[in-house]
Amino acid sequence: xxxxxxxxxxxxxxxxxxxxxxxxxxxxxxxxxxxxxxxxxxxxxxxxxxxxxxxxxxxxxxxxxxxxxxxxxxxxxxxxxxxxxxxxxxxxxxxxxxxxxxxxxxxxxxxxxxxxxxxxxxxxxxxxxxxxxxxxxxxxxxxxxxxxxxxxxxxxxxxxxxxxxxxxxxxxxxxxxxxxxxxxxxxxxxxxxxxxxxxxxxxxxxxxxxxxxxxxxxxxxxxxxxxxxxxxxxxxxxxxxxxxxxxxxxxxxxxxxxxxxxxxxxxxxxxxxxxxxxxxxxxxxxxxxxxxxxxxxxxxxxxxxxxxxxxxxxxxxxxxxxxxxxxxxxxxxxxxxxxxxxxxxxxxxxxxxxxxxxxxxxxxxxxxxxxxxxxxxxxxxxxxxxxxxxxxxxxxxxxxxxxxxxxxxxxxxxxxxxxxxxxxxxxxxxxxxxxxxxxxxxxxxxxxxxxxxxxxxxxxxxxxxxxxxxxxxxxxxxx
Amino acid sequence: xxxxxxxxxxxxxxxxxxxxxxxxxxxxxxxxxxxxxxxxxxxxxxxxxxxxxxxxxxxxxxxxxxxxxxxxxxxxxxxxxxxxxxxxxxxxxxxxxxxxxxxxxxxxxxxxxxxxxxxxxxxxxxxxxxxxxxxxxxxxxxxxxxxxxxxxxxxxxxxxxxxxxxxxxxxxxxxxxxxxxxxxxxxxxxxxxxxxxxxxxxxxxxxxxxxxxxxxxxxxxxxxxxxxxxxxxxxxxxxxxxxxxxxxxxxxxxxxxxxxxxxxxxxxxxxxxxxxxxxxx
Numbered sequence: 051x052x053x054x055x056x057x058x059x060x061x062x063x064x065x066x067x068x069x070x071x072x073x074x075x076x077x078x079x080x081x082x083x084x085x086x087x088x089x090x091x092x093x094x095x096x097x098x099x100x101x102x103x104x105x106x107x108x109x110x111x112x113x114x115x116x117x118x119x120x121x122x123x124x125x126x127x128x129x130x131x132x133x134x135x136x137x138x139x140x141x142x143x144x145x146x147x148x149x150x151x152x153x154x155x156x157x158x159x160x161x162x163x164x165x166x167x168x169x170x171x172x173x174x175x176x177x178x179x180x181x182x183x184x185x186x187x188x189x190x191x192x193x194x195x196x197x198x199x200x201x202x203x204x205x206x207x208x209x210x211x212x213x214x215x216x217x218x219x220x221x222x223x224x225x226x227x228x229x230x231x232x233x234x235x236x237x238x239x240x241x242x243x244x245x246x247x248x249x250x251x252x253x254x255x256x257x258x259x260x261x262x263x264x265x266x267x268x269x270x271x272x273x274x275x276x277x278x279x280x281x282x283x284x285x286x287x288x289x290x291x292x293x294x295x296x297x298x299x300x301x302x303x304x305x306x307x308x309x310x311x312x313x314x315x316x317x318x319x320x321x322x323x324x325x326x327x328x329x330x331x332x333x334x335x336x337x338x339x340x341x342x343x344x345x346x347x348x349x350x351x352x353x354x355x356x357x358x359x360x361x362x363x364x365x366x367x368x369x370x371x372x373x374x375x376x377x378x379x380x381x382x383x384x385x386x387x388x389x390x391x392x393x394x395x396x397x398x399x400x401x402x403x404x405x406x407x408x409x410x411x412x413x414x415x416x417x418x419x420x421x422x423x424x425x426x427x428x429x430x431x432x433x434x435x436x437x438x439x440x441x442x443x444x445x446x447x448x449x450x451x452x453x454x455x456x457x458x459x460x461x462x463x464x465x466x467x468x469x470x471x472x473x474x475x476x477x478x479x480x481x482x483x484x485x486x487x488x489x490x491x492x493x494x495x496x497x498x499x500x501x502x503x504x505x506x507x508x509x510x511x512x513x514x515x516x517x518x519x520x521x522x523x524x525x526x527x528x529x
Numbered sequence: 530x531x532x533x534x535x536x537x538x539x540x541x542x543x544x545x546x547x548x549x550x551x552x553x554x555x556x557x558x559x560x561x562x563x564x565x566x567x568x569x570x571x572x573x574x575x576x577x578x579x580x581x582x583x584x585x586x587x588x589x590x591x592x593x594x595x596x597x598x599x600x601x602x603x604x605x606x607x608x609x610x611x612x613x614x615x616x617x618x619x620x621x622x623x624x625x626x627x628x629x630x631x632x633x634x635x636x637x638x639x640x641x642x643x644x645x646x647x648x649x650x651x652x653x654x655x656x657x658x659x660x661x662x663x664x665x666x667x668x669x670x671x672x673x674x675x676x677x678x679x680x681x682x683x684x685x686x687x688x689x690x691x692x693x694x695x696x697x698x699x700x701x702x703x704x705x706x707x708x709x710x711x712x713x714x715x716x717x718x719x720x721x722x723x724x725x726x727x728x729x730x731x732x733x734x735x736x737x738x739x740x741x742x743x744x745x746x747x748x749x750x751x752x753x754x755x756x757x758x759x760x761x762x763x764x765x766x767x768x769x770x771x772x773x774x775x776x777x778x779x780x781x782x783x784x785x786x787x788x789x790x791x792x793x794x795x796x797x798x799x800x801x802x803x804x805x806x807x808x809x810x
Contacts, residue, residue, distance in 0.1 A: 408656075
């Protein structure tokens with residue numbers, strides 16, 4: 051009995067602790083990925099508020115959107131919000147690069163530099179073109195409601211059969227791809243309604259800004275899901291989506307796909323700062339492939355309640371969302387707000403089902419965070435300085451291996467990253483000692499996994515010892 | 530000859546269960562990023578200590594460590610919480626329910642089920658992650674193969690097949706026939722580790738399921754039907770847990786309708802020494 055408890059304690063103490071105090075230097079926002087859509091999901095009990103970003107850049111006459119929704123929405127359940135809400139949530143929760151500075155052990159020099167990221171070009175979302183909408187009983191399509199909300203003309207349709215709905219949509223100017231009909235059927239049979247949107251060019255012009263606002267809808271339904279299948283029927287290749295979840299209770303997670311954490315708290319080479327966006331893009335690509343292309347990635351999770359006095363990020367990449375931002379995002383209660391950022395790359399092949407979510411009481415904080423440590427400035431003539439150089443060369447070697455493990459970048463275009471400091475080591479034998487290549491760092495939490503496995507094996511052997519002994523006896527007997 | 534020896538090796542079906550559940554847990558740890566080791570340690574400790582303590586109170590000479598480990602493994606595979614105290618509570622309640630909630634010298638609830646449901650209902654800190662297994666078809670095949678081995682030894686395969694058969698038939702008609710959706714959607718629904726863990730390890734628990742074969746078939750169908758309803762109409766993603774909880778009282782009813790012999794983990798002759806002192810718990 052004692053043995054089990056001791057083993058258990060061993061596993062507990064092997065968990066790593068992490069302390070932090072550094073500077074935020076760069077962030078990777080949602081715009082670095084092509085074909086990215088953004089959605090805010092606010093959920094409490096059975097009530098959901100969905101906000102859909104709209105960065106459509108073409109002719110507004112070509113814009114149309116069809117979204118399956120669980121209920122017929124009332125006029126007061128639909129509104130437009132300021133597009134800045136997406137930028138705020140994105141900037142605040144995106145993966146971040148932080149930087150530390152070493153002090154020179156010979157002279158204490160402290161320098162602090164803050165660099166800003168380079169922005170990747172913004173991509174356009176593909177949308178269907180719209181024509182005039184007309185009611186037609188022939189297709190067994192019912193217009194349940196019709197609203198004008200700011201620049202948008204909205205129809206809520208219910209249908210009896212997919213071919214009718216498809217024909218109705220096509221006749222009314224919506225380009226529905228051939229494969230979409232097969233996807234429409236399950237939605238219709240599941241009693242979902244269709245939220246059909248187009249833009250009135252005149253009203254948009256009156257608005258003055260020229261850009262379309264994100265649409266926000268609220269409804270009461272036990273279904274907590276995002277219908278991605280219709281979008282997939284329309285698109286070729288993979289699509290990225292960032293989901294911002296805001297709840298009273300804790301994190302949101304996917305119930306029909308695996309929700310995994312993006313690799314975080316990794317020490318990477320200092321040159322990552324110059325190109326953090328492509329670093330994160332490649333990191334995500336690698337993680338996505340490694341997890342079998344059908345996982346949902348957690349990029350951020352934190353309590354962001356305006357009343358919450360504790361730290362809301364570590365470090366913060368922007369000002370935390372204030373009450374006004376949260377209410378723009380659809381939060382309709384006062385009190386605790388837990389913010390989850392999920393990143394999903396979906397394709398028809400790997401995501402057969404829509405995304406279903408649940409709110410969990412999981413309040414653990416998480417952020418995608420990468421660390422660079424700037425070396426001290428020379429000279430390093432004193433003994434401590436030389437010792438520091440040895441450590442630095444080691445560390446830089448490890449950073450390169452980490453970079454390769456995370457993104458596949460070899461760092462071969464930076465030959466002086468390690469050698470530059472290695473050449474400063476005066477003692478020949480020490481310099482050569484460091485030349486020995488360092489093995490790539492073990493993946494996240496390798497040792498705890500190993501301890502746990504050993505503990506499990508031991509428990510199983512102990513429990514099955516009787517049976518095993520019996521087998522052993524039989525064998526010796528047979529011999 | 531060698532083959533025969535290996536089959537004779539595990540007289541106790543629980544040995545098989547421990548082996549397979551451990552393999553699944555290690556699979557999750559190495560391949561699915563399950564890294565909450567502190568919680569696993571707490572669950573194991575809580576289950577074992579409670580089992581030994583309760584056995585001590587009832588002066589049973591040989592505590593049933595194996596069944597406590599099976600409960601602990603099931604909890605590690607299914608249960609999530611923020612606080613380590615919730616994990617401890619869940620472990621303690623699971624094992625304690627075996628001793629406290631009894632009828633006709635038999636515990637009423639599946640121990641891990643009771644712990645999970647209690648924590649879901651009465652603490653604001655517990656949840657179940659049905660998505661955490663991913664959708665790996667190879668894993669599913671392996672899972673079913675392993676589970677069959679265990680169940681064939683215990684002889685409770687009927688419950689599993691009745692449960693899965695009912696759920697699959699209903700789901701097939703709904704998804705593939707009525708919704709006219711493709712097979713992948715249907716298959717993906719059944720490649721969830723949670724459903725399979727349930728089907729093969731939880732609803733087959735010989736101590737808390739009906740005694741007779743007919744009774745178990747009815748029971749399996751009942752749980753399958755309930756799961757289907759809860760998943761598709763009430764959007765309960767942890768539906769099998771609730772279905773099994775609701776179905777548990779029916780075990781008593783089914784047992785009165787269809788009589789059957791009481792289950793013992795070990796063959797009769799091996800139970801004599803333990804039973805002479807006190808019943809096996």
